[in-house]
Amino acid sequence: MFTQFFGSYLLNNHLVTSEQLAQALELQKKVHVKLGVLAINAGYMTAEQVDKLHKMQMHTDKRMGDLAVEMGYMTPDQVNELLTSQKTGYLLLGQALVESGCMTNGQFAIALDSYKRSAKITEAEFADEKAASVRSVISDFYGFSLAGTKGDLYADYVSLLLKNIIRFIGDDFTLLPSSTVQLHACKQAAIQVIKGSEQIFTAIEASNDAFTAFASRYAQERFTENDEYVKASVGEFLNLHNGLFAVNTSNSLAVELDLEPQDYESDKILNGFKNLFIVPIGFPFGTVNFLLSGELPE
Structure with a gap:
């Protein structure tokens, strides 16, 4: 990282x-x-x-x-x-x-x-995902201080996310500045809500080509079109990461979290958010956006 x-x-x-x-x-x-x-x-x-x-x-x-x-x-x-x-x-x-x-x-x-x-x-x-210094660097880079009390939770989520990307997708990516929006027009998105004492909306969103390439890397197969296998692969990565995050959070903060089933959206505007963080990561095959919000859309 x-x-x-x-x-x-x-x-x-x-x-x-x-x-x-x-x-x-x-x-x-x-x-x-x-x-x-x-x-x-x-x-x-x-x-x-x-x-x-x-x-x-x-x-x-x-x-x-x-x-x-x-x-x-x-x-x-x-x-x-x-x-x-x-x-x-x-x-x-x-x-x-x-x-x-x-x-x-x-x-x-x-x-x-x-x-x-x-x-x-x-x-x-950086190798210690629980280090307070790592959380601070990530929080400053992505502006998670804007999230108030949820800022530390977001920093922990993204710290683990970057490690999982390196582990399962590859390390040839560039971190791009984040943004905070109330709505976001997505091309292809895998979505999962984390519920429990904390509620977090999470998603992986990208263009058709980038979404397919991301799935290919995770599945270690060559997908040529955005089909059900592609959606399942991206959703599986999201579910795997969110599952690890839930376990870590439970162990460190005694906070119980559950995962809802993944959902998928195409060519849709996600709206109703008070603050939706867009965390873009640039890969050789295109930019993939990781969406994060501690408040579910109204």
Whole structure:
């Protein structure tokens, strides 16, 4: 999830274009994080030192790690630590942006440091969906403070949603700014209401093509038209996610929630909401909107 928030930070601060970000998200599947990017992220080397070593490698047949030790930039233990460390997603994204010429090592270093300071959260914290810091970042990004007392519930819902998207759909998506509306014109939508001590309207909505592609990824089958199998697959993802959310909420807050059967709508205006949050997520195949409201339509 850190990768997606970092990507959105780059996009919203006009450090990359949406096209460059989409290309980098695809390229990151093929790139390997180089020692220089790892060293910058760990704070062991500056971007200027990394660039200097790259130039030195053009004139000597030595590995960057050996050169870094010779120059006194890192110790052998630090080099070994980086080479055996886990290559996390946001570093793959950074490497992809550097290799494609969208950013220099220096620009990546500045952007990464700036994001870490502004978000005040680490990737390890992002891995803990119950962390208050994660809830805060999500709430700020999507404006859930507008929801009053339900804001924390929304943040928990979306935190789990993003993890489930990464797990079941893929990690090549971009987080887009949310909006709050009273009505929404949907093309294709799978809908489910969560009831109990809390009532939450939830839906997955998209164009015909994006809806079908989302279903294809979840079902791991190639659907070519929006039929009953497509609707069932999107509805199954929504039901799975909502079920996990209900269990988590019950365990952490002692709040009992039940799921109503899924419903489906086509070419319909959803209205009667006081506040309906539209949480759009951009995939290579199109934008999928996740709808969320703690007040059922009148």
